[in-house]
Amino acid sequence: MAAQSHVPGEGDDDASRRYRPGYELVAEQLLNYIAEQDLRSGDRLPTEQGLAHILGASRNVTREAVKVLAAIGRLSVRRGAGIFVAESTGGPADDELSHFRPTSMEHVLMLLDYRTVIESETARRAASLATPIEVRAIRESAETSLRAAQAADGHAFARADTEFHDAVGAAAHNVFLRSSVANVRRFASQSDVLLFHGDAPGSLEVAAQQHLAIAEAVAAGEADLARELMVEHIATTQSQFERKIRDRLFNLDGRGAPKVPVQPSRSTSAAEEPPSQETSAS
Known part of the structure; x- marks a missing residue:
């Protein structure tokens, strides 16, 4: 044991x-x-x-x-x-990333800061450039994430969450932005494993509702709103990560x-x- x-x-x-x-x-x-x-x-x-x-x-x-x-x-x-x-x-720049520590408050906050910069711009561009097919893909993945959240199915939610952010990235019509979104989420998944055992760090339904709001802003062509909603979405994730890491730092067996x-x-x-x-x- x-x-x-x-x-x-x-x-x-x-x-x-x-x-x-x-x-x-x-x-x-x-x-x-x-x-x-x-x-x-x-x-x-x-x-x-x-x-x-x-x-x-x-x-x-x-x-x-x-x-x-x-x-x-x-x-x-x-x-x-x-x-x-x-x-x-x-x-050479990737050598620095090889020292990313998934359970370090400093490193996770840097990662989330970078994610905010990248994904907020991706959402803004998606609202301006998304085709009807891309809008449908964003909406469908957001709706799938909500159904998974309501069913408390963490694995299904994780798949839908990935599909949602990938779909927004694709709709930005910039291969480098899309690649950056995928890369930053790859590092975030390492924190998911070591901090959350593969589970979401907070409320699945809150995250799914945020997905839906972003999808609607993209569908309506509201670029600034889509950007603001994505910033809010990542800020919610950041607060959950901060709380979890602080719990570990200060309460783990009373030893730090x-x-x-x-x-x-x-x-x-x-x-x-x-x-x-x-x-x-x-």
């Missing part, structure tokens, strides 16, 4: 009393280790056993942490060769956020076996 740490959330729902398994804490520690050691894309990490020793965790928990980080594209595990920081797909030891040390936070189920980003 995994060592788990309590993560208080908002409200009295079950998700607010969720516990974090040890392998997720070790995944976070491992990302901190990569940043502190200034490792870059393609750099080789210590062996699984070596990482376990450095992080003060069991080998089994470390193995599960590596699997999680490989699944979200942060590590590359090559049979017979070792564990590596995942290769970037771009130029886990840190990576410079020298090998013992840890009791991740000493047990992780559960076998996999997590997936929303």
Whole structure:
């Protein structure tokens, strides 16, 4: 059974009393280790056993942490060769992104700031340039997200949410804006996995209603309104992320956020076996 740490959330729902398994804490520690050691894309990490020793965790928990980080594209595990920081797909600027920490307040806020800049402009252009077919795609994905929210189907909502933002990006008629939207959401999904276990950080229905409002503004050709509504939508997400991260920083076991030891040390936070189920980003 995994060592788990309590993560208080908002409200009295079950998700607010969720516990974090040890392998997720070790995944976070491992990302901190990569940043502190200034490792870059393609750099080789210590062996699984070596990482376990450095992080003060069991080998089994470390193995599960590596699997999680490989699944979200942060590590590359090559049979017979070792564990590596995942290769970037771009130029030197992407090397800085390889140090993105999905559970860091500073990094998540930078990401959301960038998302606001990109997606607000995307929504504004979509309202001016969307074709009838593109408007229909935006509306249908927004309506699908509302049905999923009302059914409390997080996985269906996540798919509809992705389709909605992709549809708005496509309607902006700028391949670079559309690519930026997809890229920023890829990083956000890493926070979804490590902070929210693949669930949405807040009310699905609130987000779905915001999707519908943006869709209607785009359909009406209200460019400024579409931009304002997208800014509001992302601001809602930001407040949810801030609350969740603050909960973790200040309430996690009453100890604060886990840190990576410079020298090998013992840890009791991740000493047990992780559960076998996999997590997936929303």
